[in-house]
Amino acid sequence: MRVRDLNRRRFIRVAAGVAGGMAAVPGLIANETYEMPFENGSRELVRYPEKRPLIRLTSRPPQLETPMAVFNEGILTPNDAFFVRYHLAGSPPSRDVLTPDAFRLQVVGAVRKPIEISIADLLRRFEVTEVVAVNQCSGNGRGLFTPRVGGGQMGNGAMGCARWKGVRLVDVLKAAELEPAAKQVLFDGMDKPVTATIPDFVKSIELDQALDPDLLLATEMNGQPLPWLNGFPLRLVVPGHYGTYWIKHLHQITVVDSSYKGYWMDPAYRIPDDPCAHIEPGSKPRRTVPISRFNVRSFITSLAEGVQVRSGEKQRVRGIAFDGGSGIREVTFSDDGGKTWRGAELGRSEGRFGFREWTVDWKPAGPGERTLWAKATNRLGESQPLEALWNPAGYMRNVVEPVKVRIV
Numbered sequence: 001m002r003v004r005d006l007n008r009r010r011f012i013r014v015a016a017g018v019a020g021g022m023a024a025v026p027g028l029i030a031n032e033t034y035e036m037p038f039e040n041g042s043r044e045l046v047r048y049p050e051k052r053p054l055i056r057l058t059s060r061p062p063q064l065e066t067p068m069a070v071f072n073e074g075i076l077t078p079n080d081a082f083f084v085r086y087h088l089a090g091s092p093p094s095r096d097v098l099t100p101d102a103f104r105l106q107v108v109g110a111v112r113k114p115i116e117i118s119i120a121d122l123l124r125r126f127e128v129t130e131v132v133a134v135n136q137c138s139g140n141g142r143g144l145f146t147p148r149v150g151g152g153q154m155g156n157g158a159m160g161c162a163r164w165k166g167v168r169l170v171d172v173l174k175a176a177e178l179e180p181a182a183k184q185v186l187f188d189g190m191d192k193p194v195t196a197t198i199p200d201f202v203k204s205i206e207l208d209q210a211l212d213p214d215l216l217l218a219t220e221m222n223g224q225p226l227p228w229l230n231g232f233p234l235r236l237v238v239p240g241h242y243g244t245y246w247i248k249h250l251h252q253i254t255v256v257d258s259s260y261k262g263y264w265m266d267p268a269y270r271i272p273d274d275p276c277a278h279i280e281p282g283s284k285p286r287r288t289v290p291i292s293r294f295n296v297r298s299f300i301t302s303l304a305e306g307v308q309v310r311s312g313e314k315q316r317v318r319g320i321a322f323d324g325g326s327g328i329r330e331v332t333f334s335d336d337g338g339k340t341w342r343g344a345e346l347g348r349s350e351g352r353f354g355f356r357e358w359t360v361d362w363k364p365a366g367p368g369e370r371t372l373w374a375k376a377t378n379r380l381g382e383s384q385p386l387e388a389l390w391n392p393a394g395y396m397r398n399v400v401e402p403v404k405v406r407i408v
Helices: 002-019 068-072 119-125 169-175
Strands: 028-035 042-047 054-059 062-065 105-109 115-117 128-136 159-168 184-189 202-206 216-221 235-237 250-256 270-272 288-290 297-300 315-322 328-334 356-362 368-378 403-407
Touching: 115 119, 119 216, 128 216, 128 235, 159 169, 169 216, 169 250, 297 368, 315 328, 315 368, 328 356
Parallel strands: 105 250
Antiparallel strands: 028 042, 042 054, 054 062, 105 115, 128 159, 159 216, 184 202, 184 250, 216 235, 270 288, 297 315, 315 356, 328 368, 368 403
16 A cells, blocks of 8 residues: 555656646757658657657657667667657647646446546555556558558657556446446547547447456556656556557546447558458558557667678677567577578567567678568467568558668
C-alpha cells in the first residue's frame, strides 16, 4: 500500500506541473535537419514539451519520429525520445482538462454498474501491474514503400519499447459487471476533432480480447507518469498490437452489444485479408480485415546507412527484434546482402512483447561497400521477407532492412 500511495502522490505532483504549462503545443526548432532514406525526406528536428529533439512529420497534429540511433541506447526507449502519433488536428487535448481534479475515466454501456473514477481511485481500487511492450505505428516504414503510397511518410522510427504500469482492463470491466449480451468494447480519448464533420477517433476490440489480462490501463511509462504527448494521464496498452488501438488520454470505455461501425475501424486501418497483408501494386484487395498483431521485425541499430568502418577492425554489431508476442527464437546476420547467414547472440528477454537485443561480432574485409542484413524468426517459425510486400495503406512493413556501409 505504501508503494501505491507513493505512485498516486507522484502522479498528482507531475500532473500539477503539466497543468501549469501552455495549452498549445510549442515547437522549438533545433536548427537541424534529419534526412530520411527516401525522396523528399528532409525533416526538421524539433523539441516539444518533455521531449528531446525528434523528427517532425507534421505539426498539427504533432507527429514526431524517433531517430534510429536512439534504439541503440538500450531495450527501453527513453520517454523523451518516444515517438508521437495523433490523428486529429485538435490534438493533444489541453493540459487544463488533464489535471487530477478534472480527469475521470468512465465505463458505460452494456454494464450493470457504470463506473466514473479518478486516477487516484483507479490505482487505489485495482491491483497495479506492469508489462514491457513495444508500441508501433501501423505505418512504421511507410515512406520506404515502392511504389509510394499515401499517408504519413515515416521512416522506421515510429516505434518504441517501454515498461508500462497501470491496472488490468479486465479487472475494471469485471467491476462494472458486463451484461450477458456484451460483444465489443469501445475506447475514446480526450483528443477531439476540430469540426463536427470529422469522425472522433474511437477504436473497438472484441470482448474476448478486452478480457485478456495483458491489456492495461496505464498511468506510467518507464517509471514515470505518462508524458503529455504519449497519453497523459491514462492510455490503453494493447501488447503485441499496432498503436492504433493504444488510445491516448483515455476517458471513456463503452461496452456494446453489437459490432461497432465507426470510421477508424472501417474503412480506416484495414489490411488485405491475406496471410502476409499484401497485394500486387496498383490492385485492390478483394476483402479487408482490421489490422491487429505485429509481424516479425528486426533492425541493425549500431551502424547507420553510409557509415565508414575500418577493414580488419572487429565490430560488435547490435540490433533489436520483436514480434506480436510469440517471442523471438533467433536472429541471423549477413554481411554480403543475404548470400550467407550466421547466428547472432540474443540478449536478455524483458518479456515476449518487448524489444529483444541481439549482437554479433563482425570483422569487415575491404575496401568497398557492403550490405548488412539482420533477419529475425519468432517461436512460431515466422520470419521476414527479403523483398518488401506491398499494400495500398503502407501498413505492416517487415522486410529485412539493408544497411549499406563503406569499408576503408
